[in-house]
Amino acid sequence: MKMAIDEQVQYLMRGTEYGDEELKQAMAAELRQRLVEAGKEGRPLRVYCGYDPRTADLHLGHTITMRKLRQFQELGHEVVFLVGTYTSLIGDPSDKDVLRPQLSPEEVARNAHTYAEQAYKVLDREKTLVRFNAEWLSRLDFADLIRLASNFTLQQFLTRENFKLRWERGDAIYLHETFYSIMQGYDAYALKADVQVGGTDQLFNLVTAARKVMTFLGEKPNIAIIMGILPGTDGVVRMSKSLGNHIPLNSTAEDMYGKVMSIPDMAMGSFFRLVTRWTPKEIEAIEADLQTGKQHPRDVKMKLAREIVEIFYSAEAARQAEEAFVRVFQQGDLPEDMPVYQLKGGQSVLDVLVEGKLVGSKSEGRRLVEQQGVRLDGETLADANQEFPRAGILQVGKRRYLRVVS
Numbered sequence: 001m002k003m004a005i006d007e008q009v010q011y012l013m014r015g016t017e018y019g020d021e022e023l024k025q026a027m028a029a030e031l032r033q034r035l036v037e038a039g040k041e042g043r044p045l046r047v048y049c050g051y052d053p054r055t056a057d058l059h060l061g062h063t064i065t066m067r068k069l070r071q072f073q074e075l076g077h078e079v080v081f082l083v084g085t086y087t088s089l090i091g092d093p094s095d096k097d098v099l100r101p102q103l104s105p106e107e108v109a110r111n112a113h114t115y116a117e118q119a120y121k122v123l124d125r126e127k128t129l130v131r132f133n134a135e136w137l138s139r140l141d142f143a144d145l146i147r148l149a150s151n152f153t154l155q156q157f158l159t160r161e162n163f164k165l166r167w168e169r170g171d172a173i174y175l176h177e178t179f180y181s182i183m184q185g186y187d188a189y190a191l192k193a194d195v196q197v198g199g200t201d202q203l204f205n206l207v208t209a210a211r212k213v214m215t216f217l218g219e220k221p222n223i224a225i226i227m228g229i230l231p232g233t234d235g236v237v238r239m240s241k242s243l244g245n246h247i248p249l250n251s252t253a254e255d256m257y258g259k260v261m262s263i264p265d266m267a268m269g270s271f272f273r274l275v276t277r278w279t280p281k282e283i284e285a286i287e288a289d290l291q292t293g294k295q296h297p298r299d300v301k302m303k304l305a306r307e308i309v310e311i312f313y314s315a316e317a318a319r320q321a322e323e324a325f326v327r328v329f330q331q332g333d334l335p336e337d338m339p340v341y342q343l344k345g346g347q348s349v350l351d352v353l354v355e356g357k358l359v360g361s362k363s364e365g366r367r368l369v370e371q372q373g374v375r376l377d378g379e380t381l382a383d384a385n386q387e388f389p390r391a392g393i394l395q396v397g398k399r400r401y402l403r404v405v406s
Contacts, residue, residue, distance in 0.1 A: 001074045001075055001076075003075060005032060005035050005036060005039070006032070008035055008075055009028055009031055009032045009035070011071060011075075012031065012068070012071060012072065012075075012225065013027075013028050013031070013225075015068070015227060015228070015273065015274070016225060016226055016227060017200050017226055017227065017228045018200075018203070018226050019200065019203070023207070027223055027224055027225070027226075030223045031195070031223050031225075034194050034195075034220075034223060038194070044076055044077040044078045045072065045077040045078065045194040045195055046077070046078045046080065046191065046192060046193050046194050046195070047069060047072045047077050047078065047079050047080070047193065047194065047195040047196075047197065048069075048079065048080035048081070048082050048131075048187075048188075048191055048193050048195075048196060048197070049065045049066070049068075049069055049081070049082065049196065049197040049198060050082040050083075050084045050087065050133065050184065050187060050198075051081070051082065051083060051084060051115060051119075052084035052087055052088040053083055053084065053085065053088055053108055053111035053115050054088050054108075054111065055111060055241045055242075057114065057118065057241070057248045057249065057250050058115060058118045058119065058248070058249045058250075059239055059241060059246035059247055059248050059249060060230060060239060060246070060247040060248075060249065060275055060308070061229070061230040061232075061238065061239035061240075061246065062249075063121075063122050063249070063275060064199070064227045064228065064229075064230055064274050064275065065197045065198060065199065065227055066119060066122040066123055067122060067275075068197050068225060068227055069081070069122075069123060069197060070122055070123055070124065072195070073123065073124050073127045073128070077195075078127075078129065079123065079127060079128055079129065080128075080129045080130075080131055080191055080193075081115075081116060081119050081123060081128050081129070081130050081131075082130075082131050082132075082133060082187060082191070083115050083116065083130065083131070083132045083133070084133050084187075085108050085109070085132045085133060085134040086132075086133045086134040086137035086138060086183065087133060087137070087180060087183050087184060087187070088108045088111075089108065090176055090177065090179060090180050090183070114250070116128075116130045118249045118250055121249055121312050131191070133183070133187050133190070135190075136186070136187075136190040137183055137186065137187075140186070145179070145182070148182050148185070148186065148213060148216075149182060151212050151213065151216050152178075152181075152182070152209070152212070154178075156204075156208070157173075157178045157181075158173075160204055163177075180205075181204060181205045181208075181209035182209060182213065184205045184206075184209060184210060185205070185209040185210040185211075185212065185213030185214070186213055187210075188210040188213065188214055188222045189210075189213055189214045189217050189219055192219060193210075193222045194220075194222060194223065195222055195223045195224075195225055196210055196222045196223070196224055196225070197225045197227065198224070198225075198226060198227070199226070199227055199228070199229050200226055200227070200228060200229055201229060201238075202226070203224075203226060206222075206224035206226065207224045207226075210222055210224070211224075227274075228270070228273070228274055230270060230271070230274050230275065231245075231263075231267050231270055232245025232246060233245045233246070233247065233259055233262050233263050233379070234264070235263055235264035235266055235267030236267075241382070244382055244383060244386065246382075247259045247260065248372070248382075249312065251372055251380065252372070253309050253312075253313045253317040253318065253320065253321040254320075254321045254324050254325070255372060255375070255380050256305075256308065256309050256312065256313075256321070257305045257306070257308075257309050257318070257321035257322060257324075257325055258305075258321075258325055258375070258378035258379060258380075259378075259379060259380065260301070260304060260305035260308050260309075261301055261302070261305050261325060261378070262377075262378065262379050263301070265297045265301070268297070268300065268301060268304060269283075269287065271304055271308070272286065272287075272304065275308060275311075276304065276307050276308065276311075277307070277311065278307070286300060286303075302322060302325075305318075305321075305322070305325075306318045306319075306321075306322055309321050325378065328378065338393075338401045338402065338403050339356070339357075339401075339402055339403065340402075340403045340404075340405060341355070341356040341394075341402050341403070341404050341405070342405055343388060343391060343404050343405065346387065347387070347388050348384065348385050348386060348387060348388060349365075349369065349374065349381050349383065349384050349385070349386055349387075349388055350362055350365045350366065350369070350384040350385060351388070352388050352394065352402075352404060353365040353368075353369075353374065353384075353394075353396065356394070356402045356404070358394065358396045358400050358402055359396065365384060366384045368396055368397070369381060369382065369383070369384040370384075373396060373397050374394070374395070374396055375394070375395045376389060376390070376392045376393070376394055376395075376404075377392040377393055378395075388404070391404050391405050392404055
């Protein structure tokens with residue numbers, strides 16, 4: 001894709017959210033200048049985003065930054081998909097107001113194994129360089145950490161929203177949590193990055209920490225491209241596997257379609273802007289039709305679900321997923337002789353599977369949940385031990401159903 005410098009800046013800054021127009025304009029100006037300099041040097045920009053493998057799968061929320069990386073690839077720039085094998089040992093506190101549990105190196109390694117392959121659903125496999133930050137972070141010694149930490153004050157950390165909330169509640173804030181920003185800043189330095197992409201929860205890490213560390217170590221500070229945060233299927237809280245409101249990339253087309261259909265109407269606008277290929281004009285037209293009643297929210301949501309499934313699978317897979325959804329959930333194509341199960345208070349998903357005779361054993365139940373083969377009203381249940389959510393149609397595989405009543 002050939003574009004003039006100003007066109008590249010406009011294209012790459014599209015969809016960014018800084019919460020401060022002056023900061024956005026400053027980043028855009030720096031991006032333009034860096035593109036000019038790189039053009040004179042005859043080199044592409046080096047662009048990266050880091051993903052911590054604290055779980056085994058990526059979800060739709062991760063693809064927002066990946067799609068921005070893909071835009072850089074389309075323009076001929078060098079993209080690094082960074083797997084945070086070392087930062088994962090701590091976990092980023094930016095989007096949490098509680099302490100994250102620490103993972104073992106073995107857990108991180110298992111999760112990291114699947115990340116790059118999932119990322120290729122968005123990124124160009126041939127143009128993506130995969131790196132692991134244990135390569136350089138594991139080699140730092142205590143003297144290095146002292147030097148790097150000397151660039152920051154405790155006040156900088158304690159005034160951050162999530163740390164501030166914990167401080168005001170009297171909850172513990174552990175010293176190792178402050179290392180995360182420093183480690184991420186060192187990632188940018190180690191990669192000699194021109195640009196770092198991240199979400200709005202990463203503003204401190206990208207704009208303050210990374211640029212400060214790079215400048216201190218004698219490198220030009222990277223330019224921060226900040227993207228919005230996708231809400232989960234609840235439509236309120238950011239998408240997160242730990243909260244059970246995520247749409248995994250390694251799900252089936254039918255499951256992805258069903259999960260998108262489960263989001264509340266109020267969240268559709270965020271999905272329009274962050275995870276579709278629709279232009280701003282197309283989105284404005286859809287929202288105008290919703291406002292005037294020209295289009296029903298259900299029909300628009302089906303169009304949204306079809307678009308998202310088509311991006312990650314194919315047009316044919318999206319068509320089949322929609323047909324399956326309509327057949328089961330709109331036309332009521334369910335078994336007439338479906339057994340009924342009376343839900344008891346405090347029962348887990350696994351309890352209902354076993355006692356409702358949908359599985360022959362607890363181990364089979366756990367396996368089916370892990371394989372994303374258990375759904376409640378079309379929504380995949382990801383945790384066998386979670387409390388059973390509500391009454392509804394429980395489905396295991398393609399043919400086993402149970403009507404759960406409360």
